[in-house]
Amino acid sequence: MDNLPSTVDLNAYKAYINEETIYSVTNKFLNSIDLKWESQSPPTLRIIVLNSIILNWHEVPILSEIPKQADKNYILENLDVNLPIKLLSTHIREDIFWNRCFRNRWRNCFPENANKRWISSYMEKDLAEMLENLEPCNYDQEEMQRILEIAAPYIEELNISCLQPSMDDKTDHVPFDFILSNLTELNKLHVSYIAKKIGTNFYLGCSSMSPNDATNLCRGLQKTYDLLEFCLHSTKLDLPMIKAFARSLDKGCPNLTSLNLTNCCVGDNGFVEFIQVLSSESFVNLKRLILTNNFFSQKTALYLSKMIRNRRIEHLDISLNPIGSEGAATIFSVVHKLPIKFLNISACSITETIEKLLLKLLVDNKTLFHFNISNNELGNELGMNIYRIIGFNKVLKCLDLRNTNIQTKLRKDITSVLFQNKDRL
Template sequence: MRRIIAEDPQWSLVVVPLLSNLCLQQIVRNFEEKPIVEELLPGHKDYVLEKLSPVLPLNVTANLISDEGYWQRCCKERWDVCDISRYGHSWKQMFFERHLEKIVELFIPGVTDPKTVLDMVPLCMNYVKRLDISQLLPPIKEPQKTEEEEVSDSASDGGSDGPSVDHFDFGILLDKLTNLEELHLVYKVKNCGMNFEWNMFEITMQDCESLAKALKSCKTLKVLRLHQSKVGDTKCRLLVNYLLDHPSLIELDLSHNLIGDKGARAIGKLLNRSQLETLNMCNNNIGSPGAQAISYTLSKNCTLHSLNLCLNRLGDEGGQAIGQALLKNSTLLHLHLRGNEMTEATASVFSQVLFQNNSLKSIDLSCNRLGIDGGKALEEGISHNTSIIECDIRLTEVCQKSEHSIRQVVRNNQDRVRMRRAQDGHTK
């Protein structure tokens, strides 16, 4: 027998590619100029989406491609950590929310063209439900002038107050995001290094006014968090004026700011004219007058479920006012009063609350000076309670016996809740 040995030992007969595969490869190569997806058969569509580059221009892919696999590749191309549980388990939502967040966080007033934001709106408006803005850049600081230049400038335009908007103007964006439900803001600059200045970490009055107007126009907003931004009484009152009667806002977080009694009075007014379910005013400057204003509304409120006034200056007058309100309120579930300079007098009022109120589920009185007698009063009140499943009285100078008794009642209530849930599940 005769054999023919090929010159190339690795040579083998090449199968000629199918015409359909050649066409699909051509579609992938020319997708940016002529995007074709929906017209393809299901199998061909999957092939094209798998081969497409994750860095194609968004004006081509945003409203054309809905395949989650493609947007997963886009996310992993840009970010090392991708937790879609924070984004409704949607890769596309995650991509556009993080992309828009980055545009806003890098926006420099007076330098960045607002068109960079406005051009993105039609591409992402259907997919952005939550924005978490972790920094907002101020305008670039102009070089300091000499004394002669300052004199001549003051003589020529004596009332100039600087730029019209000190940070990014949310008025150009929020009313266009028709599906936005959550907005988290911090007016600060990350990684400022040696360029640190205190005014990099605060919201200005002009910022506050433009933001307040934008919030009023965002009718779908449910959650607003504005913290660590030096919001004082005046700015708080300005925000509240625009949030009154908001149709969808249910959670407001103004923690870690500078809000005092006047701002707290405005918050009390907001509770009376809103559907708020969660209010967080932790770490502000609220004293007893502010607490009394909030408690006055709380006694009549029927929507609020959680109130956080930790790390303020309520004192006994403020604490007692909140307690008296809870003798009339039957809807609040969670109350946090940690670190408010409260003593035995407040504990006595809350003893009555624990005895009478059957709706409260958790209460935090830690880091107050309740004392031994205050602990005994709380022990007596909670002994008749069947609803409290969390009670924090750490660092309150309560005796161990009272603390143990309170803890035992809480455990019994927790067991009762677990048994009820098990019975309900068995019934279903």
């Protein structure tokens, strides 16, 4: 059946509607087609009382004393979201209100975790936004203490995408030792010391982590005992900083499951320093390791394979590191001993000399779901051999072969074979 039209032709309206029988409100008759006929009706006593409560809520914050849920919902749907946050958080926990607060302030932003409480999403973004825009010269520990007393009970995740540098030779940023030590519920921390905007105050090195920054962050990490996920990205680390972070994470974050050091210029020597600090009992719960773009060579691949051998790594990303075919071979030699589900070795200077080990991995591995080997010089002949054996793998769901000198049609044929695995558990 076709959809009904959204408008009515004028001639059809005149044919079926007798305007003489339609009385207007001005003649004290009900206009049956006027949907706003009751707009002039006085509100009920219930609405008058609830509106009065809303109007005076900042002085008398009544909510829990109201017996009916429908009346509570009316207040939560109409209460001013710009009241002091301490007053609101003290008396209101309901998602219906904090959802409205969040969307009123950040209209084009949506939390990644749909199951998280809205009050937590609001407090996390509010604190992150404040820290990102706070200039070090304006940092006041007493004021920060008052802010954390309100926000800390609700903050489980803190995502800092940039920081404001100080405008002096020290290049220090907002200290994180005091902040992290007060976030008792924190389990995820993402932080970067890059500066996105500093106007005309730019000077060389202003967007770098200073020794004081590293010391303060390490002190804070030593007190985040429940931290499960740590990400430090786009921040250059020197050798003393790397050793300090290794000690702090090992000492203060025993339950860490995810470690991300992306674009940190760690280098081979830095990774060796990091490994030497750790013991066989360090990071025993680590499942996710991301080391993208850190200037690693074959040397780091060897140390990395020794590190992950005794851990239950499920997600490994070493993309954009020139480890070469020999480094990839070292990684492949240990991958079969892990419950690996995601492996990314894209743009790692790998060539067709890896063919034998690569084909063996694709045939034998029974846990790998997603394998990214794009942006490497594999060649079309290796692509043909992959196509011949890929049907033996009943687990792999995605094999990324873009920019590998394998013909587009051949890559599509490989993808079509793997597509059958997506319906399998």
